Amino acid sequence: MFTDKESFKKVFSESLVGELGTPLEEATSADVYKVLSGLIREYAGRDWAATNREYQQRGEKQVYYFSMEFLIGRLLGNNLLNLGILDIVREGLQELGWNLEDIEEQESDAGLGNGGLGRLAACFMDSLASLQYAGHGCGIRYKYGLFEQKIIDGDQVELPDYWLQKGNEWEVRRADKKVEVRFWGKVEAREENGRWIFETKDYESVMAVPYDVPVIGYGHHHVNTLRLWSAESAMLSSSKGMASRHYDYYNFLNYNRSVESISEFLYPDDSQYEGKLLRLKQQYFLCSAGLQSILRTFEKLGLSYDHLPEKVSLHINDTHPTLIIPELMRILVDVKGYSWEQAWDITVRTVSYTNHTILSEALEKWPTGMVRDLLPRVYMIIEEINRRFCSMLHEQNPDDQERIDRLAIIGSDQVRMAHLAIAGSHSVNGVAALHTDILKKKEMRPFYELYPERFNNKTNGITHRRWLMHANPGLAELINESIGSDWITEPRKLIDIHKFSEDKGFQDRLHSIKQQNKLKLAAYIQEKNGVSVDPNSIFDVQVKRLHGYKRQLLNVLHIMHLYNQIKANPSLDRVPRTFIFGAKAAPSYYLAKRIIKLINVVADTVNHDPDVGGKLKVVFLENYSVSLAEKIIPAANISEQISTASKEASGTGNMKFMMNGALTIGTLDGANVEMHEMLGDENMFIFGLKSDQVFDYYQYGGYDARGIYAGDPRIHQVLDQLIQEGPFCTSPREFETIYDSILNHNDEYFVLKDFAPYVNTQLEIEASYRNQTEWLKKSIINIAHSGKFASDCTIEQYANEIWRINPVRQMSMN
C-alpha cells in the first residue's frame, strides 16, 4: 500500500481527494482524520486477515478476555506506533500541511469504561497482540460511553457521551456473525429416552451483532480482535426470533426500545454495585453472545467438547461476566448432552477469574427473583451449582451450618457472584501482592482454605507503548539514545538507565523534557481553565475517579491548610506548587460531588488571592479521560496515591506516573507496596496507616475522629472552614455533608488520622525538590524500575500460569 513517506503522501492524497471530491487544500482536520484512520485500518486489514487465517490453520488455544468495560481511548496514534509507520505518516502529513497531533485530536476518546478496571482490559489487549498471543477481547459496544463531565459553577454536570456521532473508522460490523440471545420465558421439563429435556418457551429474542475492532500488535504484523456486541431487534433481522408475546404494533415499538436499551449506555458507577435489571441484561447479553460466537469457532476444529479447555480460555474481568459459568453449563448439559459432572469439569477448567476489589459495596449480589424471571433456565443451573456446592461443604463439615450459609452461592435471596465465580473457575487472582494477600487471609479466607491451589497474584500493569512511547515521546527518545531500544520489546531493560541516575547530561535532558511537558500542560490549563500556572512550580497531581477511599479530601484539606499558613504569614518561604485534579464522580454519589465542588471553590479562592502570590495554584481539569491522562501524566512531578491502606486493590495510575518520572507520595496500599519494595524510602514518599492498622481499627474500634479534630488546631481550622462563612464558604454549612462524613460518621477513611503524617511528608517533598540534582536522580531511578509494571510482564504471567498458552510465532521485527 505504502512503504515510505513519498508513497504514503501519494496514497493518502488520492484517498482524500477520492473520498471528499474536493481539492486537498479544502480538507478539514476532521476530513483528514477520517480518511487517514480508514486508510490505516485497511493497511492493517491484511495482517488482520492473515492472523485470523493462521489461527484457523494452526488451531492454537485462544484466550477470550470478557469485560464489561474496555477503556481504550484514542487509537490512531497508537496504531501508527505499533504498525511502525508513525514517522512516515507524521512527516508525510507535515509536508502536506497538517500536524499529526491536531489530527489525533479529532478522534473521539472511546470511553467504554469507568476507570482502572476498563483501562486494564485495554492495556491487556495491547500486550496480548504485541506479544503475539492468541488473545481477544469480548465486550459491549455501548452507544454512549462514560458521561462527559462539565464543571459549571464548580459543580459536576454530566452530558451524554455520544462517541459514535462522527462514525467509528476502526470498527467493522459483522452482521454475518450475529447470534440470538434469549430472555424471560418459562422452562418446561420433560423426560425423553431416560433424559431430562429442558426447554424455554415464550422467551424474548434479541439479536447480538458484533463489531470487530483490530488490536494491532507492536512491530510484528500480529492483529487480534476486540469484539464488541450491539443489541438489535430480532424482528427486523428474522421472523424466526419473533416470540408470541409481541403481537401488536405498540408492543413492537416497546420491544424495539427495550432491545436497543441493552447496549445503549455504560453504567457510570465505579467500585459500586447497582442491582438494576438492565445491568443484569447487559451482563447476560455479553456472556451469551460472546460464548456462542466462541463455541462456533471452536466447533470448526471438529473436536468434542472434552477438548474445550485445551483450546479455549475464558477469562472474566471481575464478577460482571460471571454468568459465563452457568451459561456454559447450560449449553453443555442442555444442548450438547453432557452429564452434569463432565460439564462442570470442562467449565471449571476453561474459566478463570480476576477479583478487583474488597470494597463490600462493590460486591455483586443479584436478587434471586430477578435472575429467575429474566433467565429462568440459567437460574435453575445456578441453583443446582449451589446445591452441589453446599452438599460438598456439608460432607466436609456436617456440623458447621454457619460456614455453609456463609459460603453458599445463594443466600439471603441473593446470588453472590464472587462465590459463583470462585466455585466455577480454576484460577482466582488478585491484582497486587497486598490485595491477593488480603483475599487469602481475610476477605476470601474460607474459599482459600477450600481451594488453595486456585488463588494466585497477578500484579496489574500498563502498556509502555501508550503511556511512555506515545504519551511522552521526548522521554522515549532520551532512553533510546542512552541504552538503545531493546526496552521497547523487553520493558524490564528500562533498568539499564539506572546507571545514568547521577549522570549530569542525562539529568539535564530529563529536566528539560519534563519542563517542556509542563509548558504544554500549562498552555492547556490556560486555554481550558483560564488560569496561568508557573511551569517552575511543583506539579502535584491527583487524577483518578472520585471516591471516598481514594481520599481526594485529604489532598484538598492539606491545600486549605497551606492557604491558611500563607495567609497567616504571607512571607512564608515555600516552593511554589500547582495542585492539579481530574476526577469524575458517579452521578448518584453525592458526597463525591461535594468534594468536586470543594476543590473548585478552593481553587477559586486560592488562585485569586493576591496574598498567595505565585506560591499556590489549584486546577481542576474537567472530563478526566484517557486522552487527558496522556496530556497530564508526562507533566507531573508528584503523583498522589493516597488511598486508605487496604482499599485500593492495585491502582494503575500510580504506575503511569512512575514510568513518566514523577515521584510518588503514597500509602502502603495496592501496588504502591511493590513500588516501594524496589524504590526504598529514598525514592518514594510513604506515609500513613498501614493496612493491618486499618483492619485493627475496623475490628477492635478505638478510632476517634473528634479527638483528633479537638487536638490539632490545623485540622480544627480547616474543618470549621467547611461550614462557616469565610474563604471557602459563601453561605454557612455549604460543605456540611463533608464535615458530617468526618465528624459525625467517624471518618470512615481515616482522613484525619493520616493528616499530620501527610503534611509532614509534603514538607519533605518540598525540601527534596529544592535539591534538583537529588530530585532528578530519584526520578531516573523511578523510571528505571517501572519496567516491572509494564503490562507485557503481567500478560506473560497470565499466559504462563493461568491460560497456559505460548506466543503464536516469533517473527523478527520489521
Ligand SMILES: *Cc1c(COP(=O)(O)O)cnc(C)c1O
Ligand atoms: C489509569 C486510569 C485510571 C485508573 O487510575 P487509578 O489512579 O489507578 O485509579 C482511571 N481513569 C483513566 C482515564 C486512566 O487512564
